[in-house]
Amino acid sequence: MKVIYNHAVEFLCFLNSFIDQKLEKEDGESSIPPDPRIAEIIQEVDRNISPFLKNDIDLFFCKMFITFWILFFLIHQKAITNDEELLTYLQGLSDEEFLKLFLMHLKMENKTVKELTLKDIREGVKANFINPAKSQEKLIKQLFDAPEEWRTRIVQTLADFHQSHYLPYRKELIALGSEKAAETESLLHQNPAHFLDTLTLGHYSNLLDGDENITVCLSYTCDTGSMISIKKKLILLGITRTTLLTSANRKLQTNILFSALSDNKRVEILRLLGEKEWFSNELAKHFGLTAATMSYHLSKMISAGLISFRIGEKNKIFYSIKKDNLRNLLQCAAADLTGEGDCPQQ
Numbered sequence: 001m002k003v004i005y006n007h008a009v010e011f012l013c014f015l016n017s018f019i020d021q022k023l024e025k026e027d028g029e030s031s032i033p034p035d036p037r038i039a040e041i042i043q044e045v046d047r048n049i050s051p052f053l054k055n056d057i058d059l060f061f062c063k064m065f066i067t068f069w070i071l072f073f074l075i076h077q078k079a080i081t082n083d084e085e086l087l088t089y090l091q092g093l094s095d096e097e098f099l100k101l102f103l104m105h106l107k108m109e110n111k112t113v114k115e116l117t118l119k120d121i122r123e124g125v126k127a128n129f130i131n132p133a134k135s136q137e138k139l140i141k142q143l144f145d146a147p148e149e150w151r152t153r154i155v156q157t158l159a160d161f162h163q164s165h166y167l168p169y170r171k172e173l174i175a176l177g178s179e180k181a182a183e184t185e186s187l188l189h190q191n192p193a194h195f196l197d198t199l200t201l202g203h204y205s206n207l208l209d210g211d212e213n214i215t216v217c218l219s220y221t222c223d224t225g226s227m228i229s230i231k232k233k234l235i236l237l238g239i240t241r242t243t244l245l246t247s248a249n250r251k252l253q254t255n256i257l258f259s260a261l262s263d264n265k266r267v268e269i270l271r272l273l274g275e276k277e278w279f280s281n282e283l284a285k286h287f288g289l290t291a292a293t294m295s296y297h298l299s300k301m302i303s304a305g306l307i308s309f310r311i312g313e314k315n316k317i318f319y320s321i322k323k324d325n326l327r328n329l330l331q332c333a334a335a336d337l338t339g340e341g342d343c344p345q346q
Helices: 007-022 036-048 051-063 066-077 083-091 095-105 118-128 137-145 147-190 192-199 239-245 249-260 264-275 280-287 291-303 323-338
Strands: 002-005 215-219 227-230 234-238 307-311 317-321
Touching: 002 147, 007 036, 007 051, 007 066, 007 083, 007 147, 007 215, 007 234, 036 147, 051 066, 051 147, 066 083, 066 095, 083 147, 095 137, 095 147, 118 137, 137 147, 147 192, 147 215, 147 239, 234 239, 249 291, 249 323, 264 280, 264 291, 264 307, 264 317, 280 291, 280 317, 291 307
Parallel strands: 002 215, 215 234
Antiparallel strands: 227 234, 307 317
């Protein structure tokens, strides 16, 4: 297992935290307390940022969230180590090279841009991204139709945010991040399986079984709820999540459990998943909900470690209950609320 702290990823995560906290946060809720200094910096950025730049960030990196993932993959694939190197690389791309990045991550390298339809793009997003609820296929189609304009604006938006709202804090953030990453790496190597299982809320409990070719990319500014897994080979993990390893674990686990189960529909979803696997669209139809609303409920329970998913035939996503995790969370909640007993170690 390889553990890295990458300065280019840190810049990207800082942008993502700004998006998460200021553009798309659901009800301001957070199961894991944010780092106070990062929250303070995000507030300062939000006070000073141009509304036009904020709008472009919302368009290119929030509504069209595929852009963020592509940049993260690009850093890994091209071994880019810092933020300025990332910007230089992007600024040097031709329109054709820029389009190829999107085609590659939609698994459509064998098609030309002109023959792509909205249906093709929609299917590509669904097949290659776990939570495709946000409608972004029209935006991607516009990018394919006018690559020069979109490439220029996307890269310029990233460069403007970097210049005006990241560089003033970069030295401080990198210093704090490097120190915390070293501490986190030490903890991780002491007990890798327990560490990853705890910080990913049980999603990767078997991650290390029979395969050590894994890279864990640490980030100080990564939003506390953000994790990326690329076929369980590359994981982006927010350092703030190490709070889950402390004595405050009981309280956090209790908050996570009751936050996830605060809606009656989510409780009923668990009951259904306790009986058998369900396809996401079947669940939406059963409850009379839109796909986007059902995706929100499922994401809440996935984040809590209560359910898991698998990709079936024709890229259908099937969900099932994580019974052991549910039992552990219930035991932790009982210990927290009564002051008796202990949380399970895993």
